[in-house]
Amino acid sequence: MNTDFADVPIAKVKDYWNERPCNIRHSTAEVGTREYFDQVEARKYFVEPHIPGFAEFEKWRGKRVLEIGCGIGTDTINFARAGAQVTAVDLSAKSLELAKKRVEVFGFTDRVEFFEANAENLSEFVEPRQYDLIYSFGVIHHSPQPEKIIDQIKTNFAGPETVLKLMVYYRYSWKVLWILLTSGRGRFWRLDEMIAENSEAQTGCPVTYSYNRKSLRELVGTAFEIDNMFVDHIFPYRIPDYVKYRYVKVWYFRLLPDFLFRFFERRCGWHLCMTAKCTQD
Numbered sequence: 560m561n562t563d564f565a566d567v568p569i570a571k572v573k574d575y576w577n578e579r580p581c582n583i584r585h586s587t588a589e590v591g592t593r594e595y596f597d598q599v600e601a602r603k604y605f606v607e608p609h610i611p612g613f614a615e616f617e618k619w620r621g622k623r624v625l626e627i628g629c630g631i632g633t634d635t636i637n638f639a640r641a642g643a644q645v646t647a648v649d650l651s652a653k654s655l656e657l658a659k660k661r662v663e664v665f666g667f668t669d670r671v672e673f674f675e676a677n678a679e680n681l682s683e684f685v686e687p688r689q690y691d692l693i694y695s696f697g698v699i700h701h702s703p704q705p706e707k708i709i710d711q712i713k714t715n716f717a718g719p720e721t722v723l724k725l726m727v728y729y730r731y732s733w734k735v736l737w738i739l740l741t742s743g744r745g746r747f748w749r750l751d752e753m754i755a756e757n758s759e760a761q762t763g764c765p766v767t768y769s770y771n772r773k774s775l776r777e778l779v780g781t782a783f784e785i786d787n788m789f790v791d792h793i794f795p796y797r798i799p800d801y802v803k804y805r806y807v808k809v810w811y812f813r814l815l816p817d818f819l820f821r822f823f824e825r826r827c828g829w830h831l832c833m834t835a836k837c838t839q840d
Protein backbone atom coordinates (compact mmCIF):
# COMPACT_ATOMS: atom_id res chain seq x y z
CA MET A 560 0.00 0.00 0.00
CA ASN A 561 1.39 3.40 -0.98
CA THR A 562 1.89 6.07 1.66
CA ASP A 563 -0.47 8.90 0.97
CA PHE A 564 1.43 12.00 -0.13
CA ALA A 565 -1.86 13.83 -0.78
CA ASP A 566 -1.21 16.48 1.85
CA VAL A 567 2.25 17.46 0.62
CA PRO A 568 1.99 21.12 -0.44
CA ILE A 569 2.41 21.60 -4.19
CA ALA A 570 4.88 24.41 -3.41
CA LYS A 571 7.24 21.81 -1.97
CA VAL A 572 7.06 19.76 -5.18
CA LYS A 573 7.63 22.89 -7.25
CA ASP A 574 10.65 23.94 -5.15
CA TYR A 575 12.23 20.52 -5.51
CA TRP A 576 12.00 20.55 -9.34
CA ASN A 577 13.05 24.19 -9.54
CA GLU A 578 16.15 23.45 -7.52
CA ARG A 579 17.27 20.77 -9.95
CA PRO A 580 15.25 20.37 -13.13
CA CYS A 581 15.19 16.84 -14.42
CA ASN A 582 18.27 15.85 -16.51
CA ILE A 583 19.80 19.31 -16.25
CA ARG A 584 23.25 17.75 -15.71
CA HIS A 585 23.03 15.46 -18.71
CA SER A 586 25.66 17.60 -20.48
CA THR A 587 28.84 19.47 -19.65
CA ALA A 588 28.38 21.99 -22.48
CA GLU A 589 27.26 25.54 -21.78
CA VAL A 590 23.66 25.40 -20.57
CA GLY A 591 21.17 26.61 -23.17
CA THR A 592 23.34 26.00 -26.24
CA ARG A 593 22.51 23.66 -29.14
CA GLU A 594 25.42 21.46 -28.09
CA TYR A 595 24.05 21.27 -24.54
CA PHE A 596 20.57 20.23 -25.69
CA ASP A 597 21.98 17.70 -28.18
CA GLN A 598 24.07 16.11 -25.43
CA VAL A 599 21.13 16.07 -22.99
CA GLU A 600 19.05 14.26 -25.58
CA ALA A 601 21.78 11.81 -26.53
CA ARG A 602 22.38 10.86 -22.89
CA LYS A 603 18.67 10.58 -22.05
CA TYR A 604 17.87 8.29 -24.98
CA PHE A 605 21.07 6.29 -24.43
CA VAL A 606 20.11 5.56 -20.82
CA GLU A 607 16.36 5.30 -21.51
CA PRO A 608 16.29 3.91 -25.08
CA HIS A 609 12.66 2.79 -24.81
CA ILE A 610 11.38 6.39 -24.85
CA PRO A 611 11.30 7.07 -28.63
CA GLY A 612 9.50 3.76 -29.28
CA PHE A 613 6.98 4.50 -26.56
CA ALA A 614 6.35 8.12 -27.58
CA GLU A 615 6.17 7.26 -31.34
CA PHE A 616 7.12 10.85 -32.17
CA GLU A 617 6.62 10.45 -35.94
CA LYS A 618 3.05 9.26 -35.50
CA TRP A 619 1.93 12.67 -34.22
CA ARG A 620 2.91 14.75 -37.25
CA GLY A 621 0.17 17.35 -37.80
CA LYS A 622 -1.60 16.29 -34.56
CA ARG A 623 -2.22 18.10 -31.31
CA VAL A 624 -0.16 16.87 -28.38
CA LEU A 625 -0.60 17.85 -24.74
CA GLU A 626 2.51 17.07 -22.74
CA ILE A 627 2.04 17.11 -18.98
CA GLY A 628 5.30 17.67 -17.10
CA CYS A 629 7.62 18.49 -19.99
CA GLY A 630 10.66 19.16 -17.77
CA ILE A 631 13.46 20.69 -19.85
CA GLY A 632 11.71 19.56 -23.02
CA THR A 633 13.61 16.55 -24.39
CA ASP A 634 10.47 14.76 -25.59
CA THR A 635 8.74 18.08 -26.34
CA ILE A 636 11.33 19.02 -28.95
CA ASN A 637 11.02 15.62 -30.58
CA PHE A 638 7.24 15.92 -30.91
CA ALA A 639 7.78 19.37 -32.45
CA ARG A 640 10.57 18.13 -34.73
CA ALA A 641 8.26 15.39 -35.96
CA GLY A 642 5.67 18.02 -36.89
CA ALA A 643 3.20 17.96 -33.98
CA GLN A 644 1.57 21.04 -32.49
CA VAL A 645 2.48 20.81 -28.82
CA THR A 646 1.02 22.29 -25.65
CA ALA A 647 3.60 21.66 -22.92
CA VAL A 648 3.03 22.29 -19.23
CA ASP A 649 5.16 22.00 -16.14
CA LEU A 650 5.05 23.07 -12.54
CA SER A 651 8.68 24.18 -12.55
CA ALA A 652 9.47 27.62 -13.98
CA LYS A 653 13.18 26.73 -14.09
CA SER A 654 12.49 23.67 -16.23
CA LEU A 655 10.21 25.66 -18.51
CA GLU A 656 12.88 28.33 -18.96
CA LEU A 657 15.20 25.72 -20.47
CA ALA A 658 12.45 24.01 -22.46
CA LYS A 659 11.52 27.37 -24.00
CA LYS A 660 15.15 28.12 -24.80
CA ARG A 661 15.39 24.72 -26.44
CA VAL A 662 12.51 25.33 -28.87
CA GLU A 663 14.02 28.75 -29.69
CA VAL A 664 17.46 27.25 -30.35
CA PHE A 665 15.98 24.64 -32.69
CA GLY A 666 13.53 27.05 -34.34
CA PHE A 667 10.23 25.49 -33.29
CA THR A 668 8.61 28.35 -31.38
CA ASP A 669 5.61 28.22 -33.72
CA ARG A 670 4.98 24.58 -32.82
CA VAL A 671 5.12 24.66 -29.01
CA GLU A 672 3.11 26.63 -26.49
CA PHE A 673 4.23 26.49 -22.85
CA PHE A 674 2.28 26.92 -19.64
CA GLU A 675 3.52 27.00 -16.06
CA ALA A 676 0.78 24.99 -14.41
CA ASN A 677 -0.15 22.55 -11.72
CA ALA A 678 -1.67 19.75 -13.79
CA GLU A 679 -4.01 18.89 -10.91
CA ASN A 680 -5.93 22.07 -11.87
CA LEU A 681 -4.89 22.12 -15.50
CA SER A 682 -8.05 23.69 -16.91
CA GLU A 683 -7.36 26.81 -14.81
CA PHE A 684 -4.21 27.35 -16.89
CA VAL A 685 -4.85 25.75 -20.27
CA GLU A 686 -8.03 26.17 -22.26
CA PRO A 687 -9.96 22.89 -22.37
CA ARG A 688 -9.96 21.24 -25.80
CA GLN A 689 -9.56 17.80 -27.22
CA TYR A 690 -6.02 16.58 -27.96
CA ASP A 691 -4.94 13.73 -30.21
CA LEU A 692 -2.26 12.63 -27.76
CA ILE A 693 -1.88 13.30 -24.06
CA TYR A 694 1.64 12.34 -23.03
CA SER A 695 3.14 12.36 -19.59
CA PHE A 696 6.45 10.64 -18.91
CA GLY A 697 7.52 10.23 -15.30
CA VAL A 698 5.34 13.00 -13.92
CA ILE A 699 1.99 12.17 -12.33
CA HIS A 700 3.56 9.96 -9.64
CA HIS A 701 5.35 13.11 -8.39
CA SER A 702 2.12 15.01 -7.87
CA PRO A 703 0.41 14.84 -4.46
CA GLN A 704 -2.95 13.86 -6.00
CA PRO A 705 -2.36 12.12 -9.36
CA GLU A 706 -6.04 11.15 -9.56
CA LYS A 707 -6.84 14.86 -9.98
CA ILE A 708 -4.57 14.99 -13.05
CA ILE A 709 -6.37 11.98 -14.53
CA ASP A 710 -9.67 13.65 -13.78
CA GLN A 711 -8.54 16.82 -15.56
CA ILE A 712 -7.46 14.77 -18.57
CA LYS A 713 -10.79 12.93 -18.76
CA THR A 714 -13.00 15.92 -18.16
CA ASN A 715 -11.29 18.65 -20.12
CA PHE A 716 -8.72 17.38 -22.61
CA ALA A 717 -9.71 13.93 -23.90
CA GLY A 718 -12.32 12.90 -26.43
CA PRO A 719 -13.15 9.72 -28.33
CA GLU A 720 -10.04 9.98 -30.53
CA THR A 721 -7.57 10.79 -27.76
CA VAL A 722 -4.63 8.51 -27.02
CA LEU A 723 -3.14 8.67 -23.53
CA LYS A 724 0.48 7.66 -22.95
CA LEU A 725 1.67 7.57 -19.37
CA MET A 726 4.83 6.40 -17.69
CA VAL A 727 4.72 5.87 -13.94
CA TYR A 728 7.19 4.13 -11.64
CA TYR A 729 6.75 0.40 -11.22
CA ARG A 730 6.31 -0.95 -7.72
CA TYR A 731 7.65 -4.47 -8.33
CA SER A 732 10.93 -3.25 -9.75
CA TRP A 733 14.61 -3.86 -9.21
CA LYS A 734 14.94 -0.19 -8.26
CA VAL A 735 12.43 -0.52 -5.41
CA LEU A 736 14.20 -3.66 -4.15
CA TRP A 737 17.56 -1.90 -4.45
CA ILE A 738 16.27 1.11 -2.45
CA LEU A 739 14.85 -1.21 0.20
CA LEU A 740 18.12 -3.10 0.56
CA THR A 741 20.51 -0.13 0.38
CA SER A 742 19.29 3.22 1.73
CA GLY A 743 16.17 1.56 3.18
CA ARG A 744 18.27 -0.92 5.19
CA GLY A 745 15.36 -3.36 5.01
CA ARG A 746 12.83 -1.03 6.69
CA PHE A 747 9.93 -2.18 4.52
CA TRP A 748 7.44 -0.33 6.72
CA ARG A 749 9.02 2.94 5.55
CA LEU A 750 9.35 1.82 1.95
CA ASP A 751 7.28 4.60 0.35
CA GLU A 752 9.19 7.32 2.14
CA MET A 753 12.45 5.65 1.08
CA ILE A 754 11.29 5.38 -2.54
CA ALA A 755 10.46 9.10 -2.63
CA GLU A 756 13.71 9.99 -0.93
CA ASN A 757 15.78 8.02 -3.45
CA SER A 758 13.76 7.93 -6.65
CA GLU A 759 15.58 10.78 -8.44
CA ALA A 760 19.13 11.92 -9.18
CA GLN A 761 18.78 14.43 -6.36
CA THR A 762 17.66 12.90 -3.06
CA GLY A 763 14.66 14.16 -1.14
CA CYS A 764 11.88 14.14 -3.74
CA PRO A 765 8.78 15.11 -1.71
CA VAL A 766 6.32 12.90 -3.62
CA THR A 767 6.89 9.63 -5.49
CA TYR A 768 4.13 7.07 -5.77
CA SER A 769 4.75 3.71 -7.40
CA TYR A 770 2.21 1.53 -9.20
CA ASN A 771 1.59 -2.00 -10.33
CA ARG A 772 -0.49 -2.85 -13.38
CA LYS A 773 -3.69 -3.14 -11.35
CA SER A 774 -3.31 0.12 -9.47
CA LEU A 775 -2.45 1.99 -12.69
CA ARG A 776 -5.56 0.50 -14.33
CA GLU A 777 -7.60 1.66 -11.35
CA LEU A 778 -6.06 5.12 -11.51
CA VAL A 779 -7.01 5.70 -15.16
CA GLY A 780 -10.44 4.14 -14.61
CA THR A 781 -13.04 3.12 -17.14
CA ALA A 782 -12.81 6.21 -19.33
CA PHE A 783 -9.72 4.69 -20.96
CA GLU A 784 -9.31 1.37 -22.68
CA ILE A 785 -5.73 0.15 -22.24
CA ASP A 786 -4.05 -0.93 -25.49
CA ASN A 787 -0.69 -1.72 -24.09
CA MET A 788 1.19 -1.81 -20.82
CA PHE A 789 4.81 -2.78 -20.46
CA VAL A 790 7.65 -2.56 -18.00
CA ASP A 791 11.14 -1.40 -19.00
CA HIS A 792 14.32 0.29 -17.79
CA ILE A 793 16.91 -0.80 -15.31
CA PHE A 794 19.76 1.62 -14.75
CA PRO A 795 22.84 -0.64 -14.82
CA TYR A 796 25.69 1.87 -14.47
CA ARG A 797 28.03 2.68 -11.59
CA ILE A 798 27.04 6.11 -10.27
CA PRO A 799 30.62 7.41 -9.64
CA ASP A 800 31.42 6.77 -13.33
CA TYR A 801 28.05 7.89 -14.62
CA VAL A 802 28.35 11.35 -13.06
CA LYS A 803 31.66 11.65 -14.93
CA TYR A 804 29.89 10.71 -18.20
CA ARG A 805 31.37 7.21 -18.29
CA TYR A 806 29.14 4.20 -18.73
CA VAL A 807 30.53 1.34 -16.65
CA LYS A 808 28.07 -1.29 -15.53
CA VAL A 809 28.01 -2.50 -11.91
CA TRP A 810 29.72 -5.86 -11.56
CA TYR A 811 26.59 -8.00 -11.29
CA PHE A 812 25.09 -6.51 -14.46
CA ARG A 813 28.44 -6.99 -16.25
CA LEU A 814 28.08 -10.70 -15.52
CA LEU A 815 24.61 -10.92 -17.05
CA PRO A 816 24.45 -11.65 -20.79
CA ASP A 817 22.52 -8.94 -22.67
CA PHE A 818 19.55 -11.16 -23.41
CA LEU A 819 19.15 -11.99 -19.70
CA PHE A 820 19.46 -8.34 -18.76
CA ARG A 821 16.69 -7.50 -21.23
CA PHE A 822 14.57 -10.33 -19.86
CA PHE A 823 15.00 -8.96 -16.35
CA GLU A 824 14.42 -5.36 -17.49
CA ARG A 825 11.09 -6.26 -19.12
CA ARG A 826 9.90 -7.83 -15.86
CA CYS A 827 11.46 -5.72 -13.12
CA GLY A 828 12.12 -2.36 -14.82
CA TRP A 829 11.41 0.97 -13.14
CA HIS A 830 9.12 2.36 -15.84
CA LEU A 831 5.55 1.14 -16.22
CA CYS A 832 4.44 2.48 -19.60
CA MET A 833 0.81 2.53 -20.65
CA THR A 834 -0.93 3.46 -23.89
CA ALA A 835 -4.71 3.82 -23.71
CA LYS A 836 -7.58 5.11 -25.82
CA CYS A 837 -10.32 7.27 -24.46
CA THR A 838 -13.67 5.52 -24.53
CA GLN A 839 -15.86 8.50 -23.64
CA ASP A 840 -17.69 10.80 -26.07
Ligand SMILES: C[S@@+](CC[C@H](N)C(=O)[O-])C[C@H]1O[C@@H](n2cnc3c(N)ncnc32)[C@H](O)[C@@H]1O
Pocket residue numbers: 572573576581582627628629630631632633634648649650651654676677678679695696697698701702703
Ligand atom coordinates in the same frame (compact mmCIF):
# COMPACT_ATOMS: atom_id res chain seq x y z
C1 LIG B 1 11.01 13.36 -13.53
S1 LIG B 1 10.63 14.92 -14.26
C2 LIG B 1 10.14 14.38 -15.89
C3 LIG B 1 10.25 15.49 -16.90
C4 LIG B 1 10.06 15.03 -18.36
N1 LIG B 1 8.77 14.43 -18.58
C5 LIG B 1 11.18 14.11 -18.78
O1 LIG B 1 10.91 12.92 -19.00
O2 LIG B 1 12.31 14.58 -18.89
C6 LIG B 1 9.05 15.30 -13.48
C7 LIG B 1 8.47 16.63 -13.91
O3 LIG B 1 7.10 16.68 -13.49
C8 LIG B 1 6.80 18.00 -13.11
N2 LIG B 1 5.60 17.96 -12.25
C9 LIG B 1 5.45 17.32 -11.06
N3 LIG B 1 4.21 17.51 -10.58
C10 LIG B 1 3.55 18.29 -11.48
C11 LIG B 1 2.25 18.85 -11.53
N4 LIG B 1 1.36 18.65 -10.57
N5 LIG B 1 1.93 19.61 -12.60
C12 LIG B 1 2.82 19.84 -13.59
N6 LIG B 1 4.07 19.33 -13.60
C13 LIG B 1 4.44 18.57 -12.55
C14 LIG B 1 8.07 18.47 -12.42
O4 LIG B 1 8.14 19.87 -12.34
C15 LIG B 1 9.15 17.85 -13.29
O5 LIG B 1 9.58 18.72 -14.31
